[in-house]
Amino acid sequence: MNSTNDESNMLSLLTSEEGKQELYLYSLKKMAEQNAELERYSLTNLYGLNAFFFKANELLLHNTSQQYALIRMDLYRFKTVNEFCGRKVGDEFLAHIADCFREYEAATSLVGHLRADIFVLLLPYIHNDHIIEVVTNLYNKIIEYPLSCKVLPSFGICISKEGLTISLMNDYANLALQKIKGRVFTYYSFFDDSLHQQLMHEKKIENEILEAIKSRYLEVYIQPKVNMKTEEIIGGEALLRWNHPEHGILSPIHYIPVLEESGYIIEVDIYVWREVFQTLHNWINAGHKVVPISLNVSRLHEHQEDFEEVLCKLSQEYQVAPSLIKLEITESALSQSSNKLFDSMKNLKEYGFQFSMDDFGSGYSSLNMLKDEPLDEVKIDRLFLKDIEKNKSKTVIKHILAMLTELSIDTIAEGVETKEQADFLMECGCNIGQGYYYYKPMPIHEFEKLL
Ligand code: C2E
Ligand code: CA
Ligand code: CA
DSSP states (O other): OOOOOOHHHHHHHHHSHHHHHHHHHHHHHHHHHHTHHHHEETTTTEEOHHHHHHHHHHHHHHTTTSOEEEEEEEEETHHHIIIIIOHHHHHHHHHHHHHHHHTTOBTTBEEEEEETTEEEEEEEOOOHHHHHHHHHHHHHHHHHSOOSSOOEEEEEEEEOOTTOOHHHHHHHHHHHHHHHTTOSSOOEEEOOHHHHHHHHHHHHHHHHHHHHHHTTOEEEEEEEEEETTTTEEEEEEEEEEEEETTTEEEOHHHHHHHHHHHSTHHHHHHHHHHHHHHHHHHHHHTTOOOOOEEEEOOGGGGGOTTHHHHHHHHHHHTTOOGGGEEEEEEHHHHHHOOHHHHHHHHHHHHHTOEEEEEEETSSOOOHHHHHHSOOSEEEEOTHHHHTTTSHHHHHHHHHHHHHHHHTTOEEEEEOOOSHHHHHHHHHTTOOEEESTTTOOOEEHHHHHHHO
């Protein structure tokens, strides 16, 4: 683009499609110029980020009839090379990778070095097998390099389509890559329709969730916990329901993982907690019968600075004794968490809150945790009850329950669906249950009536 100041010229650039493209290229070029040191990565002499994007866009725009594949490579555990083998070895290794990629440099293709351990290759797309051959060749050459620590290259691939800029292709290739990063036997992944659908689904949930909180589409249900001997309700568990204006009631398994990935689960959980504190406050004030309520605590709260503070403040604000709240943390979250979470648990326990280990037995059980952690209750996962007709399953449950009793930890079985299951659990000394055999999760006002 000539730097003309002609206003009408400028206007046509801003409004026409080609004009926008031209401006886009111009701004990329300016960026590449301004970051002169980025234009070539000094260590490998490959195009840096801006220069690569600029050149790649030119290639795409000048060859619109040709499809391209963008291959993005990232190394899992590259940091350990620098740490354990030294900076020099790390640099030599990167130079080796650059040489492997350079083999594919041609008039119709482009290689870039975006960041320390991130390389990209844009080449004409013929078919998937060809791309797989390319990444396999790169993979083999990279892992053959003699290093005293193991690194794993992963490749994410995005095929060009109309309307996709190089920057989007790079994002998509990265998404495909993140799905497999660190896996030992899978080293490449294509960004395809299913990943795209999943991405759209996740984006939609992220976009809608804050509005759902504001418009009160999120509702708290409670599932009663029952003394199976007397069938009396001794507590409840708060479970989230999303009353979606288009899709109706949505089950949490569809969106909790998305909310955990984006971090929104913190806000959503606190919303649920507040509703429960408010409910307990109302019951107390109205002179209602009050039972303890369990709250689900996502593993992400470990990173929440004011985790303890929020719970203590809610207890003060609503004048609800913390002993009326049981915090459920899953076994898998506990087994992955740091001392920080355990410290918070100890503090909160001292303050009066109770703790339950959720989904016990569903993941890698760390029996060791049972003796060290501040737990009041263990919730036996419903998977244990699934094939209770089998003698071996019975033996497992019986002994787990015996062990927990000896450790003076309360037990509750979840997913109790039949009378046989309830009878067997009681035989083994577990008298508290939660499941469809007794009650399904229900809106708070229905739970209130039951009490
Ligand atoms: P969870 O904490 O293990 O909750 C128990 C799940 O089992 C609930 O599913 C409940 O409806 C279901 N369930 C109860 N009785 C039975 C039964 O007899 N048979 C069967 N097949 N299922 C039964 P739900 O409500 O769909 O929740 C799924 C998961 O979503 C929960 O598992 C929990 O991990 C998570 N979740 C729900 N609400 C929240 C929340 O407010 N915050 C967080 N962080 N997670 C939540
Ligand atoms: Ca739970
Ligand atoms: Ca559970």
